[in-house]
Amino acid sequence: MSAAKILIVDDDADHRLGLNLRLRANNYATAFAADALQAVSTARRERPDVVLLDIGLPGGDGFVVMDRFRRNADLGAIPVIVLTGRDPASHRERAIEAGAVAFFQKPADNAELLASIRLALGEPTAAA
Amino acid sequence: MRRRLRPIAIGLEARVRERTAEREDATARLAENQARLSAIVDSAMDAVITVGTDQRIVVWNAAAEAMFRCPAAEALGQPLDRFVPAAARVPHRGHVEAFAAGGRTARRMGHPGTVWGQRADGDQFPVEASISHATVGTATLLTAILRDVTERRRAEEAHRLFSERLQVLHEIDRSILSADSGPRTAQAALDRIRVLLGSARAAIAEHDLVRGTGRWLAVSGASGPATAEGQAFPLALMGAVESLRAGRVETIAVASVAQHAAGREAAALGVRAYTVVPLIAEGQLIGSVDVACPDGRALDEGALGIVREVADQLAIALRHSRLREQILSHAADLERDVEQRTRELAAANAELSLANDKLRDMLAELEAARREQIETKDRFLSHVSHELRAPLTAIYQFSTILQDGLAGALSADQAECVDVLVRNAGQLRSMIDDLLEATRADMAILTLRRRPGVAVDALVDDVLQTLRPAAAEKGVALVHELPADLPRVHADPARVRQILVNLVDNAIKFSGAGRAVRVSAGGGAATPEFVRVSVTDEGPGLTSAEQQQVFSRLYQAPHTAHTARNGLGLGLYISKELVQRHGGSIWVDGETGRGSTVSFTLPADRRTRAAVQPDHTSTAAGVLT
Numbered sequence: 001m002s003a004a005k006i007l008i009v010d011d012d013a014d015h016r017l018g019l020n021l022r023l024r025a026n027n028y029a030t031a032f033a034a035d036a037l038q039a040v041s042t043a044r045r046e047r048p049d050v051v052l053l054d055i056g057l058p059g060g061d062g063f064v065v066m067d068r069f070r071r072n073a074d075l076g077a078i079p080v081i082v083l084t085g086r087d088p089a090s091h092r093e094r095a096i097e098a099g100a101v102a103f104f105q106k107p108a109d110n111a112e113l114l115a116s117i118r119l120a121l122g123e124p125t126a127a128a
Numbered sequence: 129m130r131r132r133l134r135p136i137a138i139g140l141e142a143r144v145r146e147r148t149a150e151r152e153d154a155t156a157r158l159a160e161n162q163a164r165l166s167a168i169v170d171s172a173m174d175a176v177i178t179v180g181t182d183q184r185i186v187v188w189n190a191a192a193e194a195m196f197r198c199p200a201a202e203a204l205g206q207p208l209d210r211f212v213p214a215a216a217r218v219p220h221r222g223h224v225e226a227f228a229a230g231g232r233t234a235r236r237m238g239h240p241g242t243v244w245g246q247r248a249d250g251d252q253f254p255v256e257a258s259i260s261h262a263t264v265g266t267a268t269l270l271t272a273i274l275r276d277v278t279e280r281r282r283a284e285e286a287h288r289l290f291s292e293r294l295q296v297l298h299e300i301d302r303s304i305l306s307a308d309s310g311p312r313t314a315q316a317a318l319d320r321i322r323v324l325l326g327s328a329r330a331a332i333a334e335h336d337l338v339r340g341t342g343r344w345l346a347v348s349g350a351s352g353p354a355t356a357e358g359q360a361f362p363l364a365l366m367g368a369v370e371s372l373r374a375g376r377v378e379t380i381a382v383a384s385v386a387q388h389a390a391g392r393e394a395a396a397l398g399v400r401a402y403t404v405v406p407l408i409a410e411g412q413l414i415g416s417v418d419v420a421c422p423d424g425r426a427l428d429e430g431a432l433g434i435v436r437e438v439a440d441q442l443a444i445a446l447r448h449s450r451l452r453e454q455i456l457s458h459a460a461d462l463e464r465d466v467e468q469r470t471r472e473l474a475a476a477n478a479e480l481s482l483a484n485d486k487l488r489d490m491l492a493e494l495e496a497a498r499r500e501q502i503e504t505k506d507r508f509l510s511h512v513s514h515e516l517r518a519p520l521t522a523i524y525q526f527s528t529i530l531q532d533g534l535a536g537a538l539s540a541d542q543a544e545c546v547d548v549l550v551r552n553a554g555q556l557r558s559m560i561d562d563l564l565e566a567t568r569a570d571m572a573i574l575t576l577r578r579r580p581g582v583a584v585d586a587l588v589d590d591v592l593q594t595l596r597p598a599a600a601e602k603g604v605a606l607v608h609e610l611p612a613d614l615p616r617v618h619a620d621p622a623r624v625r626q627i628l629v630n631l632v633d634n635a636i637k638f639s640g641a642g643r644a645v646r647v648s649a650g651g652g653a654a655t656p657e658f659v660r661v662s663v664t665d666e667g668p669g670l671t672s673a674e675q676q677q678v679f680s681r682l683y684q685a686p687h688t689a690h691t692a693r694n695g696l697g698l699g700l701y702i703s704k705e706l707v708q709r710h711g712g713s714i715w716v717d718g719e720t721g722r723g724s725t726v727s728f729t730l731p732a733d734r735r736t737r738a739a740v741q742p743d744h745t746s747t748a749a750g751v752l753t
Contacts, residue, residue, distance in 0.1 A: 012518055085514040085518055
């Protein structure tokens with residue numbers, strides 16, 4: 001069984017690198033995008049199983065990206081986990097309404113984030 | 129022969145005696161009747177006079193004697209003309225003859241004021257008469273029954289005058305009541321005076337003693353420009369003012385005032401003298417009634433009496449009229465005053481309204497500015513928080529990568545260094561969170577997403593699970609004692625969780641190894657509307673002064689401040705704000721050395737209060753370490 005592929009959408013290169021290390025250590029394949037346009041095109045090309053999506057992005061924010069996914073038959077079913085520095089008080093609800101399966105404020109607890117990814121992939125949560 | 133004639137003679141004599149007796153008897157009876165009639169006629173109250181065809185008097189009773197002041201002895205046989213006034217004799221005779229001929233007269237007999245008698249001494253008097261006639265053989269006898277109506281006529285005249293005066297006084301009264309002007313009242317009075325006195329010329333004036341002038345209110349008869357109504361004149365025309373003031377009547381000779389235009393006009397109109405009757409009201413001389421003297425003679429007592437009577441009434445009327453005018457004028461002034469004030473008030477109100485509008489606008493601007501300021505500040509805070517989180521996230525990510533050995537195995541010293549790094553990153557993160565929340569509490573923009581049926585016990589479980597690693601690290605036990613029938617609450621579950629994290633985290637901080645932190649809850653028997661949640665630690669406790677301060681912003685427990693870093697001290701402050709936003713309250717119990725208990729309440733959800741799970745019948749107690 002090939003590893004699940006996770007698309008990391010973030011304009012912060014350090015963050016992309018850190019997540020890449022963390023996810024690969026947990027046996028996930030990764031793909032990257034640094035802006036909204038890249039997010040959609042990479043998703044089309046790479047067909048990820050889960051998207052970790054930042055909100056503050058160049059060329060259109062995370063909500064625009066989710067909207068594009070929602071309108072695209074191939075991308076509409078991919079679970080999106082929002083991972084952002086933005087305030088949950090004003091963004092959590094909005095993100096869930098826009099179709100996100102989970103919302104994390106940075107820095108997210110590693111264990112909680114991994115549990116959320118496993119939930120989105122339909123994997124047993126006990127797996128480490 | 130003689131013997132044959134004798135019985136006849138005797139018969140005749142007898143018959144003559146008989147007849148004589150009869151006649152004597154009849155004569156006696158007639159005399160008796162006449163005496164009786166005479167007595168009746170003489171005792172009558174009215175004069176009874178009978179004249180023969182030649183109009184000479186044949187009957188003249190006692191009342192006639194008194195009425196005409198002429199004894200019967202003198203009157204009998206006299207012609208009736210003697211007792212008729214000379215001027216009426218010719219027509220009177222005609223009337224009598226016509227009546228004698230036809231029993232009718234052209235005059236209506238007995239109509240008062242139409243028949244006049246003349247007494248023996250020439251005095252004339254009005255009579256009421258009724259006349260009848262009787263024919264005796266060829267002779268016609270006329271009998272008149274007369275009544276002297278002098279007294280009645282006098283009474284009637286007096287009554288008429290009295291009525292007239294009453295009428296005048298009544299009209300003056302009416303003009304007072306009908307609020308007539310002075311000139312109209314004066315005119316009404318003047319009209320009446322002229323009727324009563326038959327005087328062609330009279331006037332009523334009001335006096336101004338201060339200026340020494342008068343003004344004609346009403347003038348009757350012909351007048352010139354100097355005596356026209358409304359015209360002023362010098363008071364010298366009215367004679368001595370002091371005398372008038374004393375209520376005395378002045379009679380002025382027109383010749384004595386010829387130097388004044390009004391005087392010359394009066395003279396030109398044929399007035400030689402006039403009488404001035406003062407009008408005095410409440411002791412003040414206010415005017416006069418001036419009546420031209422007929423034929424230059426002073427008014428007689430009767431006329432003067434009438435004028436004075438009218439003057440008294442008129443004075444009151446004029447005084448009333450003047451007072452009324454003053455009152456009306458004063459009322460008009462007041463009304464103008466009120467109008468003026470009303471206008472001023474309206475203007476002031478308009479100004480006030482304008483000022484209010486401005487103030488409202490300013491307040492709205494201020495409010496808008498305040499909102500904008502808050503929004504700007506909130507945006508700034510979000511931005512700062514976001515920006516701080518980026519490097520913090522990198523520190524956390526990479527230090528945990530090192531810690532988890534994802535970048536290669538670490539020596540024991542290295543692992544210890546990385547642990548410190550990770551722990552501090554966590555502290556920094558919670559400080560940033562608290563700072564943001566506290567500032568929002570300050571700005572009163574903490575948001576709540578309340579929903580019904582929130583289970584407190586589940587939240588407590590979750591929080592204790594989350595904090596279990598930190599507690600275990602310090603050797604602190606986490607215990608909960610929650611009743612199975614704990615009512616659900618109407619609250620924002622994320623905020624309740626936040627409150628619980630703050631309180632339990634705080635309790636762990638103040639507890640030493642081997643101690644326990646206990647979370648309990650209750651329906652609150654005293655306040656069934658609320659659910660109480662308490663977090664108890666076995667730490668050093670708080671003094672009563674500290675108990676009052678712990679919820680204030682930036683509070684730091686003094687005995688912990690030097691020994692360890694405990695964040696920004698905003699946890700209890702944020703918790704208090706959140707509890708209060710829910711409508712609950714928060715407080716602390718306990719004493720120094722015995723640990724402390726922080727309790728808060730949340731509104732129970734009435735609709736789901738009864739909906740308790742049936743399998744939780746006893747108090748669940750568990751140790752989560």
